[in-house]
Each structure stands twice: as C-alpha cells, then as structure tokens.
Amino acid sequence: xxxxxxxxxxxxxxxxxxxxxxxxxxxxxxxxxxxxxxxxxxxxxxxxxxxxxxxxxxxxxxxxxxxxxxxxxxxxxxxxxxxxxxxxxxxxxxxxxxxxxxxxxxxxxxxxxxxxxxxxxxxxxxxxxxxxxxxxxxxxxxxxxxxxxxxxxxxxxxxxxxxxxxxxxxxxxxxxxxxxxxxxxxxxxxxxxxxxxxxxxxxxxxxxxxxxxxxxxxxxxxxxxxxxxxxxxxxxxxxxxxxxxxxxxxxxxxxxxxxxxxxxxxxxxxxxxxxxxxxxxxxxxxxxxxxxxxxxxxxxxxxxxxxxxxxxxxxxxxxxxxxxxxxxxxxxxxxxxxxxxxxxxxxxxxxxxxxxxxxxxxxxxxxxxxxxx
Numbered sequence: 001x002x003x004x005x006x007x008x009x010x011x012x013x014x015x016x017x018x019x020x021x022x023x024x025x026x027x028x029x030x031x032x033x034x035x036x037x038x039x040x041x042x043x044x045x046x047x048x049x050x051x052x053x054x055x056x057x058x059x060x061x062x063x064x065x066x067x068x069x070x071x072x073x074x075x076x077x078x079x080x081x082x083x084x085x086x087x088x089x090x091x092x093x094x095x096x097x098x099x100x101x102x103x104x105x106x107x108x109x110x111x112x113x114x115x116x117x118x119x120x121x122x123x124x125x126x127x128x129x130x131x132x133x134x135x136x137x138x139x140x141x142x143x144x145x146x147x148x149x150x151x152x153x154x155x156x157x158x159x160x161x162x163x164x165x166x167x168x169x170x171x172x173x174x175x176x177x178x179x180x181x182x183x184x185x186x187x188x189x190x191x192x193x194x195x196x197x198x199x200x201x202x203x204x205x206x207x208x209x210x211x212x213x214x215x216x217x218x219x220x221x222x223x224x225x226x227x228x229x230x231x232x233x234x235x236x237x238x239x240x241x242x243x244x245x246x247x248x249x250x251x252x253x254x255x256x257x258x259x260x261x262x263x264x265x266x267x268x269x270x271x272x273x274x275x276x277x278x279x280x281x282x283x284x285x286x287x288x289x290x291x292x293x294x295x296x297x298x299x300x301x302x303x304x305x306x307x308x309x310x311x312x313x314x315x316x317x318x319x320x321x322x323x324x325x326x327x328x329x330x331x332x333x334x335x336x337x338x339x340x341x342x343x344x345x346x347x348x349x350x351x352x353x354x355x356x357x358x359x360x361x362x363x364x365x366x367x368x369x370x371x372x373x
Contacts, residue, residue: 010128028361030349031332033168035231035312037286039268040279043230046271047264056263062255063247064091064239068266071273072239079200082212084222084241090254091261091269095198095225095238100126101257102194102221102240105249107132107159114153114161116145118315118336118343120168120196132159138342143170143306143315147181154185160192161185163211166199169339169348170315171291171308176209183214193220198238201229201280204288205309218243221250228311229280230272235265287312290351290358297362301369312352315343323347325368331361 038044050056063069069086076084092098099122107113109131115123117136124134135158137149150161163182165174174182186193193211200208212220225238238261240250291308298305298316305316315336323335326347336346351358 007129007131011125027327027330027332028353028357028364029332030351030353030358030361031334032350032352033228033313034233035228035283035352036354037231037279037283039232039235040230040272040275042275043232043268043272047268050267051264056267058263060091060260060263060266062251062260063087063089064261065263065266065270068270068273069239071270072241075273076241080210080213082210084212088241088244088247090240090247090251091266092238092240092254093258093261094227094233094236095196095223096122097236097254097258098223098225098238098240099123099194099196100129101250101253102223102242103127103130103132103160104253105246106192106221110157111159112155112157113159114150116162116164116167117340118143118169118346118348119162119340120164121339123162124340133157136340136342139170139172141306143167143172144174144178145172147178147185150182151185151189154189154191158189158191160194162194162196164196165208166202166308166310168199168311169313169334169336169343170306171311171313172306173203173206173208173309175206179209179211180214183211183216183220186211186219187216190217190219195220195222197222197224199228199311200224202284202287202312203310204284204291205307208310212241218246221246226269226272230269231279231283232265232268232272235262235268237261237265237269286355287351290353290355293355293358294349294351294362297366301366303369312350314349314351315346316349317345318347319369319372321372322368325372326365329364329368331364331368333365 069089107130112133112135113127114135127134222241226232303316334348336343
C-alpha cells in the first residue's frame with residue numbers, strides 16, 4: 001500500500017461525529033454547532049435571483065465579487081470600528097477554509113501554533129496539516145484565554161497564536177483589555193495573531209472586540225463567516241481580512257485549493273451583510289433565553305458551569321460517566337476532551353435547538369446526573 005503523508009496520519013476524523021452516531025436517530029441533539037433558524041429570506045432570495053439571471057454560472061474573482069467584498073468592508077466599519085479595503089479581503093468556503101489558508105500561508109514545518117485548550121477542533125488539525133507543531137494553552141477558570149499564558153508560550157519557533165471570541169466550545173467572551181493585550185503581544189513579538197470571530201454577533205454579556213482594532217502593525221488576520229450570524233452553515237461562505245502582503249500569500253493557497261467561493265453563496269452573503277439585521281437580533285435574544293434556561297437547569301443539578309457570555313454553548317464540569325449516561329438516555333452532548341486534553345472533566349452542550357427540546361433534554365440530564373452520583 002502507498003504510504004500516506006505524516007501530516008495526514010497526525011489527524012483523525014473528528015470524534016464529535018462518532019458521538020452523534022452513537023446516540024441514534026431519535027436523540028435530542030445538543031452536540032451540533034448549527035443555529036436552528038432559517039437563513040434570512042432576503043439572502044436566499046438574492047441567491048435565487050442571481051441563479052435565475054445567470055450571474056452565478058461562472059467563476060468569480062479569486063478574492064470574491066467586488067460587491068461582496070465591499071459589503072464585508074462596510075460591515076467591519078459598521079460593526080468593528082476598523083477599516084479593511086475590499087482588496088484586503090478574500091471570500092472563502094466558510095470559516096474553515098479561511099483558517100486553513102491562514103495557517104498554510106504562515107506556518108513552516110516545525111513552527112509552533114499556540115491556541116486555546118479546550119478549543120475549536122480545527123486549530124490542532126489544521127496546524128498538523130500545515131506541517132506545524134500544535135501548542136495548546138490551558139484556559140482560565142472562567143474558560144477565557146489568558147494573554148499572559150499565551151505570551152509565556154511564545155518562543156522563537158512560534159509562527160502564530162489563535163484567539164477565538166466568542167469561543168467554541170466554551171461560549172467565553174474575551175474582554176477589551178484581553179484583546180488589547182493580544183494585539184500588543186502580536187506587535188511586540190512580531191508574531192501573527194489569527195482572530196477567529198465567527199460568533200462575533202452572538203454576545204449576551206459585554207461586547208465583542210477584535211485585536212484588529214488595537215494592533216499597530218499588520219500582525220493580525222481576522223477570520224469570519226456568515227455561518228453562525230446568519231444561520232448559513234450550509235452555504236459555506238467566510239472570509240479573511242489582513243494586510244496586503246498577507247492577503248497575497250493566502251490568495252496563493254486559496255486560488256489553487258478553491259479558485260473561488262461558491263458564486264450563489266457570495267450573492268446570498270452580500271445580501272445578508274448589507275440587508276436588514278432584525279433576524280440576527282431575534283436569534284440572539286432566543287439564544288440568550290435558552291442559555292438562561294440551561295444554566296438554571298445545570299445549577300439545579302449541582303453542575304458547576306462558567307457562565308457563557310456568547311456563542312451558543314455551555315461547558316459544565318461533569319462527574320465521571322456523565323457524558324456516556326446522558327448519551328445512553330438519548331441526548332447528544334460532546335465530551336470536553338474532544339476539544340483538547342484540558343477539556344477532560346467537562347462536556348459541551350449546544351443550545352442551538354428548540355426550547356421545548358431543550359427543556360426535555362434538561363430533565364433527562366437531571367436524571368443522568370442523579371444516576372452517576
């Protein structure tokens with residue numbers, strides 16, 4: 001048999017999918033990181049109109065249509081307080097491709113990538129695929145990433161560090177002071193900060209801030225997507241924002257791997273970003289109500305849970321055997337170790353599901369908690 005690359009051998013299929021399959025088809029799924037709301041109607045209509053007009057039949061520019069990049073540029077001005085010209089943006093196939101090309105363009109074999117643990121599963125895997133060395137950093141007790149811990153982890157071999165706020169799997173939101181510190185670290189150590197901001201609009205307490213606001217140089221790359229904010233996970237539309245030289249290098253990876261993002265998705269994303277934002281506000285309000293419902297239930301069970309201030313995940317500390325018991329009873333949750341070694345003893349619960357289902361799941365989790373104690 002032909003030998004496989006060492007990079008691929010270092011990566012396994014995500015264990016999260018195995019959890020879904022083990023629970024069965026009738027299970028209540030609290031493991032999925034996907035909003036249960038429809039894509040906004042004006043975004044879907046824009047894609048349909050583009051298809052019917054023949055505008056979506058051909059490749060777009062490698063970077064994406066100018067109109068989409070102008071909409072993303074305007075969004076950063078409106079929502080984030082910093083300027084990114086359209087030429088400094090690349091539309092990608094979701095936030096996943098954006099992370100992939102950011103790491104491929106900046107990491108040499110053996111170089112280190114520092115990232116939060118527990119953290120999004122792709123950080124470690126994409127570091128391996130880029131030939132880099134993963135360097136996980138444990139979180140604070142409140143599950144936020146400590147700038148001091150990141151700075152202590154940086155060596156002469158560090159190519160980049162990753163910041164994710166609001167965070168998957170924890171729901172943690174970094175403070176403005178933290179983001180200022182991450183920007184300072186990037187500048188003083190001349191190391192790349194990759195800021196994963198896919199959940200930026202799903203914030204309940206505090207506010208989302210980006211290190212791009214505070215950086216004095218080009219040492220920040222912002223990764224974002226329409227997936228969570230506009231419930232467009234299936235459309236696969238994200239982007240990267242960065243300086244001229246960094247965008248040019250990432251474009252070299254993107255154009256050979258992907259050519260361009262899906263044209264219909266680009267038209268939908270342009271409409272989502274530039275059109276009415278009412279549905280976003282309604283969705284966030286619904287998530288906050290569900291968060292509070294879940295937190296009340298976990299508290300009644302005696303499970304210690306750092307309050308998630310954003311995204312749609314909670315990560316309680318759970319007793320041994322709890323995850324297996326919950327899954328056996330028909331509720332999908334994800335063991336914390338799926339997100340890194342420091343996630344052991346935790347479970348990730350997604351409340352991106354209907355309120356009635358969530359209430360039922362809380363009762364089942366309550367029974368499971370009593371069973372394992």
